[in-house]
Amino acid sequence: xxxxxxxxxxxxxxxxxxxxxxxNRQATATGRTRAAQDRRVVRMVAERFSFRPSRVRMQLxxxxxxxxxxxxxSHGLKILGSGLDVRVPKRGRGxxxxxxxxxxxxxxxxxxxxxxxxxxxxxxxGILVEEPSDP
Numbered sequence: 001x002x003x004x005x006x007x008x009x010x011x012x013x014x015x016x017x018x019x020x021x022x023x024n025r026q027a028t029a030t031g032r033t034r035a036a037q038d039r040r041v042v043r044m045v046a047e048r049f050s051f052r053p054s055r056v057r058m059q060l061x062x063x064x065x066x067x068x069x070x071x072x073x074s075h076g077l078k079i080l081g082s083g084l085d086v087r088v089p090k091r092g093r094g095x096x097x098x099x100x101x102x103x104x105x106x107x108x109x110x111x112x113x114x115x116x117x118x119x120x121x122x123x124x125x126g127i128l129v130e131e132p133s134d135p
Contacts, residue, residue, distance in 0.1 A: 003023035039065040039099070046088050046112065047071035050120030054131070055129045060105045064127070078111030085113050102129045 044066055044121040045052045047107050058064050068077055070088050077096070102108065112123030 003102075031042050039063045041065045041067065045071055046075040046077070046123070049117065049122045051077075051110075051112075051123060052053045054125035056125075058127065058129055059132045060102065060129055061132060062101075064100040066098040066100060067095050068098065073116050074114055077110055078113035079127075080109045080111065082108065087114065100127065102127075105129045105131050106135045 002128070005087060040055070040058065040062060042056055042064060047070060056064065056066075068086075068088050070090050070093075072091055074090045075088040076085060077088055079100075084098075086098065088096055098109075106129055108127040108129065110125050110127065112120055116123070
């Protein structure tokens, strides 16, 4: 499987609450729009030196909406090779919503990008983007 360069990934970020202002349609960084009901939503928690879930699978062509919140201190989520690096606010301060629409199949690795304690280097995971299977 080829590891994607990440340069053609469409990503759009929101802080919680701002999404309501946009209705049920949101634009990606690539200018495309996709109805909110066409997205697969995954809720992710950053806490105690791990992301839950730490592995996500999706198919190429699918839109993945990650809702990321922290159960302790501030964290970051950086998708390596994509230029994406977001701040996840500490517990009780909201969540980050990330719309991920990769243009290539492959493994997109992510990690915490904010020093959060002794186990910071263990905060890693990946998004596996697979080619659609034939019906």
